[in-house]
Amino acid sequence: MTEPQITIVGGGVAGLCLAAELAERGVSLRIFDRYGRPAEHGCSWWAGGMLAPFCESEAAEEPVVRLGQEAAGWWQRHNVNVERNGSLVLALSRDGGELDRFARRTDQHEWVDADGCGCLRG
């Protein structure tokens, strides 16, 4: 067995995505994580399932939004089931001003009420 050309430090989503890309290019690599296999110790284990690039535009710069949109395609190409249903942004009625501000700073949104988003009233 040949020696790995590259060692990736960290087996979270960042390290694993990089590993997938490099492996597809034929690079021999190993992943080193101080806690072993991906598990509860990593942020990715708990969070990171939602890709919401249009929401990111509220505060992020253009490359973050553009690359975020491209990322959805990356996951699909790697056989991850990606649902493209938009992102639901919610606020308590007392924070309605925050939603107005969010709407001013983002594109391609539509306003829906509780019925429109399938939320329970209660």
Ligand SMILES: Cc1cc2nc3c(=O)[nH]c(=O)nc-3n(C[C@H](O)[C@H](O)[C@H](O)COP(=O)(O)OP(=O)(O)OC[C@H]3O[C@@H](n4cnc5c(N)ncnc54)[C@H](O)[C@@H]3O)c2cc1C
């Ligand atoms: C509450 C919350 C919600 C989030 N929601 C989303 C979301 O909806 N969508 C989204 O895209 N992102 C979301 N994120 C952000 C996302 O989860 C993180 O950006 C992402 O998981 C980070 O991945 P990572 O691989 O960089 O880090 P990690 O998953 O933390 O992996 C880092 C790995 O490196 C290892 N490591 C660290 N230092 C060393 C070292 N010196 N030597 C060896 N190994 C080391 C660790 O053990 C760990 O396994 C959320 C984050 C939080 C906290």
